């Protein structure tokens with residue numbers, strides 16, 4: 001067993017101790033009739049570890065906040081984008097929607113008027129001019 005500079009073997013219990021805080025860096029565990037001496041943190045290592053963890057959590061928290069802020073700005077940008085879309089409502093799209101509604105109505109009237117069902121092909125919007133009324 002090699003000793004580090006800052007530890008010593010306590011002859012009272014045969015475990016490694018920290019030479020700074022004088023608390024054990026090993027513990028005894030009995031498993032299946034065998035004794036193990038897993039390494040544990042001495043008091044000063046534990047304090048250093050806790051400080052590190054606290055700093056890490058603080059850093060993660062700040063990163064989390066900055067991510068939230070960034071996504072908040074992104075949401076705002078998206079809202080603005082949608083808002084401008086609403087204002088600039090595309091009149092061509094509106095025309096196309098009206099045409100489709102109108103087209104269904106025409107098809108129904110035509111079917112009643114002539115006594116035969118209009119075929120779908122007959123009343124389908126012109127592929128290059130979807131806003132053109134094909135029945136006029």
Ligand SMILES: [Zn+2]
Pocket residue numbers: 018019020021022023042043044045
């Ligand atoms: Zn220590």
